[in-house]
Amino acid sequence: MAVLIKQLTVPVVDKDPDQHITQALVQEYGLKPSDIHGFRIKKKSLDARRKRRIVYHYQVEAKIANEQHLLNHHSSTVTPIPDAKLYDPLEGLPLKGKSMKRKPIIIGTGPAGIFAAHVLAEAGQQSLVIERGEPVEDRLRTVNRLRRTGEFSERSNYCFGEGGAGTFSDGKLTCGRNHPLIKYLFQEWVRFGAPEEILYDAHPHIGTDFLMVIAKRMRDYLKQAGTEFRFNTIFKGFRPGKSSRYEVLLDGGEVLETDHLIIAIGHSARDTYQLLLDQGLAIGPKPFAIGARFEHPQEVIDQIQFGSCSLLPAAEYKLAARAGERGIWTFCMCPGGQLLPTNAQAEHLAINGMSYHARNSGFANAAVVVNINREDFFKGHVLDGMRFQESIERKAFQAGGGNYFTPAQRLGDFLKGRASKGELKSTYKPGVTPARLDKVLPDFVVEALQGALFEYNKKMRGYISHEAIVAGVETKTSSPIVMMRDKSLQSQSHPGIFPTGEGAGFAGGIVSAALDGLKVGRAVLEDAVSESFLESKQASSAPLS
Known part of the structure; x- marks a missing residue:
């Protein structure tokens, strides 16, 4: 019989995590290496709350010699594993020998x-x-x-x-x-x-x-x-x-x-x-959200989240704030990602982020979006939300130069309402055009974003960085209809x-x-x-x- 070990702390290492899991089993549960007949990772999470001691927490299913002894002495963190039933999505349907007409x-x-x-x-x-x-x-x-x-x-x-x-x-x-x-x-x-x-x-x-x-x-x-x-x-x-x-x-x-x-x-x-x-x-019609993409060098986010530890994967973040009745939150954060043009119509522009599995582009991006209520767009037609999205995408297309370049500002310039000068480094292709993105988005969205960014910077010191840019627009967090x-x-x-x-x-x-x-x-x-x-x-x- 295998057992579930629900609490196991392992240091961050650059190779052979299995060896360190075995060592943790020996040290935390008084086992000998020969007692461990195998294990399978059930859950893995990173704990970076203390930057001087960043660790992984594991849950493992392990085959251990004399499991009963382990269950008796560590009942709060070691439990038997119940028989797992594989789910059958067709269970209960009388379909045998039948086909649809x-x-x-x-x-x-x-x-x-x-x-x-x-x-x-x-x-x-x-x-x-x-x-x-x-x-x-x-x-x-x-x-x-x-x-x-x-x-x-x-x-x-x-x-x-x-x-x-x-x-x-x-x-x-x-x-x-x-x-x-x-x-x-x-x-x-x-x-x-x-x-x-x-x-x-x-x-x-x-x-x-x-x-x-x-x-x-x-x-x-x-x-x-x-x-x-x-x-x-x-x-x-x-x-x-x-x-x-x-x-x-x-x-x-x-x-x-x-x-x-x-x-x-x-x-x-x-x-x-x-x-x-x-x-x-x-x-x-239904509510949705719009905003922009915020892109940082990945090392900026890594330093904020992890400090000087260099063995960790690209750091991610999730933030939220409020401006009165409006929520402002990060969406689809892409560590080590890239920015993409995701418009589906000609002469429109919307952008999104993507990452490969390795998350190794050297840049991090996330949408920061503001919830759009029915009263913000609804004029009596079911598709008014869609038309609201389209109007912003057309403005973004023109602000970018009419060639699917994205309009962008340095984050600091976005906060101060001024144009950016010089090269704006970004993963976005086909290209970036310095432009007043704060003039593309509706005023109430800009004001909500600006307020949220100062709140974010309190939670992540250094988020407001001269190396960060704001690019956009992000209009497709969800459908504007149901x-x-x-x-x-x-x-x-x-x-x-x-x-x-x-x-x-x-x-x-x-x-x-x-x-x-x-x-x-x-x-x-x-x-x-x-x-x-x-x-x-x-x-x-x-x-x-």
């Missing part, structure tokens, strides 16, 4: 769409996935061309394409991991190529390089299971079907039949928002349509989007069972066109 159609290959397809495939059901952008390997070439030359593609960019906007991010997995559904997601990401450390790190992240690998491997796996992918294909709407619930319209005039339409678009699919609204889908759905996760206005993920207003990151897609995939299967959209597998599925 018509393939579900999924719009979007972000985490929500791909995990909806994954659940269907695990149930033995085929689906069709529509994506306006390119497969990830082609998409990478397209976005690299944007950063090199400023050549922008409205169909495939940092927002649209396989994997969705999250493919080019830090890949933070910010969500509790005790829920069995989330444990399942983490296990699946590791299965398809994520580093195993995401299973135990206190602040897990995957990184863009691994996210691209995962996207391709999941696509290959799903294709082998019968899932069909159509890239470079635009969803043009839906209408009631003659023999099916719906007919789905694609560019080029193609019409497909389905009984289950999963809308898994991202929060940059503004043309699709308008399309769905015009077709009567139940949509409402597609209303009922308890069965179907649209309130259109049974058989399942909105899911960030673009639908039900998620705010990779984990929550994937989790929502997982739930919607199961909801589709439950609907197929309850509404008799199944037939025996001996019968062939109806054609898609």
Whole structure:
């Protein structure tokens, strides 16, 4: 029997942490090295509260000689390990020997769409996935061309394409991991190529390089299971079907039949928002947040957080403040990251951050955003929040020079309301234009940011640095709309349509989007069972066109 050792303190070392974990087991629990028959890391967190003694805290599952002695003498920190039950997302569904009469159609290959397809495939059901952008390997070439030359593609960019906007991010997995559904997601990401450390790190992240690998491997796996992918294909709407619930319209005039339409678009699919609204889908406005990206040399953040310790990974931070009723907080902080152009429309500019798994760019960036309330933008139209975002992005595009360069200021100049002179060092490509970013953002946003920065500097002495810049704008923290759905996760206005993920207003990151897609995939299967959209597998599925 193995035991869970819940408290183990290990110094920061540059190599062979297993040896130091073994030493800690010997020293803290009075064991001999020969008593330890193996261990597996369950949780790892960094404790940097005392900069002169920065340590890691571990929880480990260990096989120990005479475990009972350890349990008797260290009952507060050593416990038996219960039998772990692997979660089955299909549990309780009577699907054996059955197939869906018509393939579900999924719009979007972000985490929500791909995990909806994954659940269907695990149930033995085929689906069709529509994506306006390119497969990830082609998409990478397209976005690299944007950063090199400023050549922008409205169909495939940092927002649209396989994997969705999250493919080019830090890949933070910010969500509790005790829920069995989330444990399942983490296990699946590791299965398809994520580093195993995401299973135990206190602040897990995957990184863009691994996210691209995962996207391709999941696509290959799903294709082998019968899932069909159509890239470079635009969803043009839906209408009631003659023999099916719906007919789905694609560019080029193609019409497909389905009984289950999963809308898994991202929060940059503004043309699709308008399309769905015009077709009567139940949509409402919701609050969101906007702000800018703040970029420091990574060594500045490391020094603030860790002091002189050079053996630690790139430091991160998370800060919050208030200005009256408004919240101001950091979002999607990217240690060792880069800044990217994440507009999805021509002659607009928005930016975001990404990191590779190694987090080794030498710069740190984070969005600092201000919550935007309904009264700040709503004039009577459901899409007023979207239009508010667009107006700021157009101003940013012009302020940057009309060539996808980002407008930027030194942080000190942003606080004092003045233009910056000289070169502004940044990871952002295709380039940086010194400009009054404080004139691009709404006044109330600028005032809230300026007040929050002084509060941040009290918590992190040196955050206000002459080496830091403010670049922007950050307008896409979340969707400005919500597609209303009922308890069965179907649209309130259109049974058989399942909105899911960030673009639908039900998620705010990779984990929550994937989790929502997982739930919607199961909801589709439950609907197929309850509404008799199944037939025996001996019968062939109806054609898609």
